[in-house]
Amino acid sequence: MKIRMKKMYLLMLLAGMAFMVNAQTKYYLDNNNSSLVVEGTSTVHDWEMEANGLKSAIVLHFKDNSLASIENADFTSPAKKVLSDNRIMNNKTHDALKVDEYPEITFNLKSVNHLDVSGNSISGEVTGILKIAGIARTIRINFSGRMNPGNSVTFSGTVPLKMSEFNIEPPTAMLGALKTGDKVKINFKFIYKS
Numbered sequence: 001m002k003i004r005m006k007k008m009y010l011l012m013l014l015a016g017m018a019f020m021v022n023a024q025t026k027y028y029l030d031n032n033n034s035s036l037v038v039e040g041t042s043t044v045h046d047w048e049m050e051a052n053g054l055k056s057a058i059v060l061h062f063k064d065n066s067l068a069s070i071e072n073a074d075f076t077s078p079a080k081k082v083l084s085d086n087r088i089m090n091n092k093t094h095d096a097l098k099v100d101e102y103p104e105i106t107f108n109l110k111s112v113n114h115l116d117v118s119g120n121s122i123s124g125e126v127t128g129i130l131k132i133a134g135i136a137r138t139i140r141i142n143f144s145g146r147m148n149p150g151n152s153v154t155f156s157g158t159v160p161l162k163m164s165e166f167n168i169e170p171p172t173a174m175l176g177a178l179k180t181g182d183k184v185k186i187n188f189k190f191i192y193k194s
Contacts, residue, residue: 024071027153027192029056036188038082041181049093051105052081058192060153067117067147070126073109079133092171096163102134113140120147122155135166148191156189 036051059071079099083090097105107130115124122145130139143157162182163170170180 024059024061025194027058027060027194029054030152030191030193031055034188034190036077036186036190038184038186040184043179047084047089047180049082049084049089051077052083053078056190056192058153067115067122067153069115070109070112070124073107073126073128075107077105079103079105089171096133096168096171098133102132104131106131110138122146122153130161132166133168137165150193152191152193154189154191157187159186159188160184161186 031054034054036054037048038051039046039048041047054075054077056073056075058073060067061069061071079097079102080094082093082097082105084093107128109126109128111127113125113127116122123143125140125142127138127140129136131137139159139161141157141159143155145153145155147153161184163180163184164182170182172179
């Protein structure tokens with residue numbers, strides 16, 4: 001009987017160690033310290049808008065206390081909360097995004113193309129589905145980041161896009177004198193906490 005109890009205890013101990021060595025953790029976006037800024041050009045001046053009210057979660061898989069893989073990631077931004085300090089630009093952008101018909105901008109991870117981990121530093125490329133104004137496109141995102149003290153992780157990068165890829169008509173103003181360019185850059189810095 002004692003031998004059977006010892007074997008059972010040993011089995012439970014080994015199972016617990018395996019869980020500690022290979023663990024999945026879900027992280028949630030720290031909205032107060034994260035940012036997503038859209039930069040663009042126009043015939044008059046460059047412009048930028050910031051996305052607010054972001055929601056995101058990511059599942060990270062660790063092996064031997066090191067990041068081994070990204071298992072899942074999703075992102076949502078209310079289209080009406082993509083804002084600048086210019087009311088006219090906000091209105092034009094929201095019209096172009098068709099915010100009443102398509103209230104959310106979303107991204108869903110499909111695959112991790114590569115992931116490099118060196119100490120606390122992370123870099124890689126992922127593929128996912130970005131949906132803007134009702135149009136879904138497959139995009140690749142290169143990122144860099146790091147594991148931070150206090151059980152948090154930072155990911156950052158720049159994503160070049162064309163508005164026309166999402167059937168968005170680049171906004172105009174001043175009777176057409178101001179025309180925005182088709183190309184934009186999305187700069188993100190996301191901090192996740194478990």
